[in-house]
Amino acid sequence: MPDSEARSRSGIGMRIWASPLEGLGFVTILLFLVGTINVFSASFVLGSQLLGDSLYFLKRHLAAALIGLAGMAFIIRQGYSWFLKRITIWTALTMVLLIAVFFIGVEANGARRWLAVGSFTTFQPSEPAKLVGVLAAAAYIGPRLDRRAVSLFSYPILITAALAALVIIQPDMGTGMIIFAMCLVPYLVAGIPRREWAVLGLVGGGGVVLLISRAAYRAERILAWVNPEGYSQTSGYQPLQSLLAIGSGGLKGTGLGMGASKFYYLPEAHTDFAFAIWAQETGFVGAVIVLLLVGALTCYGIRIALESNDGRGRILAIGIIFMIVGQAVGNVAMVLSLLPVTGVPMPFFSYGGSALIVNIWAMGFLFSVAAESARRGRKGGAIPAPDTSFRPKLRLSERLAQHGR
16 A cells, blocks of 8 residues: 555644644634735724724724734643633732723724723723633533533532623623633533533523513514615615625625725624625635635644643633634624624624734633643653543544444
8 A cells, every 4th residue: 555545544644744733823813814814804994984093994904913912822831721720810810800890991983992001092891701611611610521510500600600690781792602602612512510500591592582572673683684785774774785795705805995884884893794805806706715724723722622631721722712713603693694693703804902812812812722732742741642531422423433433
């Protein structure tokens, strides 16, 4: 058998990178670069006509990236364990910032969600709350994986629910639900008792219905999602314009910078609906490329989680992947009108300094998990085989594989 065929069958020939850390780094850099191009393309009209500077949003985007990279370097240097041991500090700090929003926050579009940083920029405390939810879940669940002692009735869920409630009151229901999901998903991956699934369904479903019924604009968004043509001048206008932008892109797009929707046709073209501008200007091909990058990031992230021999690292990696990829999928679904408009940003693509900083920090934690696994592997001579006991969803596939053999 030829060597190339042997390598292909063994899987060696299919490996592009020496480690998932290298692959993750490459994909992250590509996503950031492509996203930065899109931020400029989607925002230069607004910056030029409204603020007299076509580079206004791009410069702030790059400044936020530098802050994020500095934080990433610190996270990797300290290691994720250092942060997990101090989760109480990060939780308390986030709680204080969210409470401060109600007293000294900056109001825009009828909501008070930002804190002023000097006289030139703002910071949105709800963004780090997403990351805190993941960190809290990892700190609690990690040491309990082997003992099967994971329960929803625990302090991370209660604390994260309080953080989410503060955000929903601002009001920002979409972000509040995301914050709670950041902490909840690691519990579901680790495995919770069956009776708690029923409690989660009843409480969660009832809570969503209650929140929607208490605000007329939320109910209207649901109705506009079901029938956008009936609300074409109100809540349905944005989804319809988004679909028009995507459809006009065709196969190859109109060309970077040439999309018409950002000329005040599509509201929030540089933030929540930035992916629609990308699809318009690069077409179906460009949209698929971005989705493939997101898929590659998912694969590398899951591999990092499985190769970690530390329970906290595994849960943290899974939580970070859900934080980044979950928001990306949610944003794309919203732009395509597969979900109601919820204000979920597209990581690395949507303009937003707070979100970009936190997303880069989140990737820093994922890099830290990978680096720690590699370091422990070098000390031990080899990376131990990943313990699959925390993956109840994979047991059936493992039994089927054994049966096939």
